[in-house]
Amino acid sequence: MNLCSCSNLKLLNVSASPLGSFSPAVATWYGSAHGAGSGGGACGYGPGVGQPPYSAMVSAGNANLFKSGKGCGSCYQVKCTQNAACSRNPVTVTITDECPGSCNDELFHFDLSGKAFGAMAKPGQDGKLRSAGKLNIQYQKVPCNYPGVKVAFRVGSGSNPNFFACAIEYEDGDGDLALVELHAASSNQWLPMQQSWGATWKINLSPATKAPFSIRLTTVESRKSIVANNVIPTGWSPGQTYRSVVNF
CATH class of the missing domain: 2.60.40.760 (Expansin, cellulose-binding-like domain)
Structure with a gap:
């Protein structure tokens, strides 16, 4: 499960949110409902975002966060709480691409892949959550962890x-x-x-x-x-x- 996310360039400032402290943001999704989103072009990762260890992270309940030309490789937890389909459980995502200009309307915007967006839902309600299209979420910066994988x-x-x-x-x-x-x-x-x-x-x-x-x-x-x-x-x-x- 490759959870991809897009953040606008201002996501570089989210490091001001300390570890263990959630802050408000906005999330949308793009691509296919169960896909990896874009190809990681703005970070230079290319098709690797749809392969292990990124894809392996997803099966472990994590996500590839797909968008920010700055801060490529940084990891965040995102969760939603205001929709009935939200699980309220955080999903870990890694920045692997740059958000389109439309993301610049909000201070902190995560444009997630369909898979990543759905991972914030209760079991069996990922489709219902994706139908919302846009959500108010919370995020926090977390350490990246790729078990058994070297640079x-x-x-x-x-x-x-x-x-x-x-x-x-x-x-x-x-x-x-x-x-x-x-x-x-x-x-x-x-x-x-x-x-x-x-x-x-x-x-x-x-x-x-x-x-x-x-x-x-x-x-x-x-x-x-x-x-x-x-x-x-x-x-x-x-x-x-x-x-x-x-x-x-």
Whole structure:
């Protein structure tokens, strides 16, 4: 069950809601009633949002929250209480895309996939809840948790010996990154990468920069850091995903 959600760009500010404290928001849904919503384009996740571990999260009662060009990878709990079909139980969602302009009418807007929206309902009443179309909900930020899954790096299709970009996925904890640095086998220093868009980070490389590459990640809120040693191998290829052995 892939629970996708869309938030407008102002969702970046929801981090002001402390852990364990729910705040008001609005939720809508889009796509098919039991689908994953969009393809995660604005975050750079692509079709991966319809596959494990995101889809596996859904079967465990969680959701993929699908929309925000900022804060990609952050996780939230959402719940509804004002409709008779609401279960009042929170559903966990991960931001994986950017909300269309229509979401900008509300301060905090989650545009959920049909599956995610229905997950807020009592058993057997998901269709009834979706028929409401738009709900007042509550949300709170929570740590991300992908049991048994390590951070992955999907190399951008435009990467070459002089330019390297990758989408970074499945970070536990904050879920969102403040700093990404690359260390090449041919170098003795960490090189800061630049956030290109969504979960994609990039760096220009000199001809002398040689793989394997290690990548150091630092999170936004906790400021924790981990190192994926030699995660990008010699002979790496654009479009390939390389999985590390670390997570927060």
